[in-house]
Amino acid sequence: MAGIYIHIPFCKQACHYCDFHFSTQLKHKDELVAALLLELQIRRNYLGDAPIDSIYFGGGSPSILPAKDIAQILQYIVNNFEVNNAAEITLEANPDDLNKEKLKAYVQMGINRLSIGIQSFIDRDLIWMNRAHNSAEAKSCIKRAQDIGIENLSVDLIYGLPELSDKEWQENIAIALSHDIPHISSYALTVEEKTALASFINNGKQKPLVEEKTAYQFEILQSVMADNHFIHYEISNFCKEGHYAKHNTAYWKGHSYLGIGPSAHSYNQSTREWNIANNHQYIDQIRRDIIPSTIEILSLENRMNEYLMLSLRTIWGADLNYFEDAFGSANKNILLQKAEDKIKNKWLSNANHKLNITNNGKLMADKIAAELFF
Ligand code: SF4
Incomplete structure (x- = not known):
C-alpha cells in the first residue's frame, strides 16, 4: 500500500491562521506545474513497485488551478505508476472555486473524493479568518458537487474562534450534517508562529484564544457526531462507516508515501524527507534534476x-x-x-x-x- 501527495502551493488570499506553504502569486503557475511533472518523473521509483492506493491533491488550494492542470498531473501518475483501480483520489477544494464546469471536469478525470475547506457557515467568522468564500457559497458548492455525482465528500470545520458561541458551533455542525456528508474533519483554531493571527494577538489587536472554550467546543463536537452515528476515527476526523479517508489513514498507519511539490513530505519506512518550501527555488532545482529536499534517516x-x-x-x-x-x-x-x-x-x-x-x-x-x- 502506498500513496502519492501533490502539493499545489497557491491560494487566492492568505487565511489569517494558516501556516501552510502557499503563494498568492500565480504568475509562475505553469512553471510550477511543469516542475511537479518533472519531479514525478525523477522520483518514479521512490515507492518501488508498491501499488498506489491513494492520490491526494493538497495545498495550498488545488482547486485554484484550471482543471486541465490537475488532469495532466493525474494522467501522468496513472500512466507512470501502478495505480490501483479502486484508488481513492482526493482533491482539496475551496467553495468559491467549485463551479459546475470544474466539478464535471473533476469527475471526468477520475477525482472521486473532495475535501472542501468550508471552515464555517457564518459570514462573520469567514471574514475574520480572511477566507475567500461566504456562507452561501459554502452551502451551494456542497449541493452542486452532490448533484454532479460526487457523494464522497469531506468538509473541514474550525472551532474555538473568538466570536463563535457554543450555540453557533452546534449550528455549524448541524448545517454540515444536514447536507448528508459522510466525512467531517474538524480542527481547533491554533495560533501558529508567523501568521497574521499571531501578530494580531502580539500587537493587542486580537485577544488571545480561550483554551477552555476550545476544549468545550471539542466536547460538543464529539457528542453531536456520536449522536449522529459518526465514527471518531482520528482526533480531528469523523466518518460514516465505510468512509474513512484512505490517504490519511495510510499516513497514520505508517504506510509509505511520495510527496511531490514544494514543502511536500515523503516517507518510505526508513527515511523521511521534505522538499524546500519555496516555489522559485523548487522550480529552479527540479529543472536542474535536483530534488530540493532535506532527508532524515530514521x-x-x-x-x-x-x-x-x-x-x-x-x-x-x-x-x-x-x-x-x-x-x-x-x-x-x-x-x-x-x-x-x-x-x-x-x-x-x-x-x-x-x-x-x-x-x-x-x-x-x-x-x-x-x-x-x-
Ligand atoms: S486556503 Fe487553505 S492553504 Fe490557503 S491560506 Fe487558506 S487555509 Fe491556508
Whole structure:
C-alpha cells in the first residue's frame, strides 16, 4: 500500500491562521506545474513497485488551478505508476472555486473524493479568518458537487474562534450534517508562529484564544457526531462507516508515501524527507534534476516515537504486539512503564494489547504521545 501527495502551493488570499506553504502569486503557475511533472518523473521509483492506493491533491488550494492542470498531473501518475483501480483520489477544494464546469471536469478525470475547506457557515467568522468564500457559497458548492455525482465528500470545520458561541458551533455542525456528508474533519483554531493571527494577538489587536472554550467546543463536537452515528476515527476526523479517508489513514498507519511539490513530505519506512518550501527555488532545482529536499534517516527511536505519535491519534491505537515485534520486548516494557501514570489518570487505556487515548485524553493527544517518547 502506498500513496502519492501533490502539493499545489497557491491560494487566492492568505487565511489569517494558516501556516501552510502557499503563494498568492500565480504568475509562475505553469512553471510550477511543469516542475511537479518533472519531479514525478525523477522520483518514479521512490515507492518501488508498491501499488498506489491513494492520490491526494493538497495545498495550498488545488482547486485554484484550471482543471486541465490537475488532469495532466493525474494522467501522468496513472500512466507512470501502478495505480490501483479502486484508488481513492482526493482533491482539496475551496467553495468559491467549485463551479459546475470544474466539478464535471473533476469527475471526468477520475477525482472521486473532495475535501472542501468550508471552515464555517457564518459570514462573520469567514471574514475574520480572511477566507475567500461566504456562507452561501459554502452551502451551494456542497449541493452542486452532490448533484454532479460526487457523494464522497469531506468538509473541514474550525472551532474555538473568538466570536463563535457554543450555540453557533452546534449550528455549524448541524448545517454540515444536514447536507448528508459522510466525512467531517474538524480542527481547533491554533495560533501558529508567523501568521497574521499571531501578530494580531502580539500587537493587542486580537485577544488571545480561550483554551477552555476550545476544549468545550471539542466536547460538543464529539457528542453531536456520536449522536449522529459518526465514527471518531482520528482526533480531528469523523466518518460514516465505510468512509474513512484512505490517504490519511495510510499516513497514520505508517504506510509509505511520495510527496511531490514544494514543502511536500515523503516517507518510505526508513527515511523521511521534505522538499524546500519555496516555489522559485523548487522550480529552479527540479529543472536542474535536483530534488530540493532535506532527508532524515530514521533511527529506532524516531520510528518508535513516530508510531506512537500517529497511532495514538487514531481509534486503532498503538498495537502492543506490533510494537514488540517491530521494536523489541524491552522497548515494549519501557513503553508500558511510561504509560502507567497516564492509565491511572484515565488519559490512556490498555485493553486487548492496545494502548488507546480515552475521551478525557483526546484534546491532549499530542502531549500524551510526546510524554511516551523514547
Ligand atoms: S486556503 Fe487553505 S492553504 Fe490557503 S491560506 Fe487558506 S487555509 Fe491556508
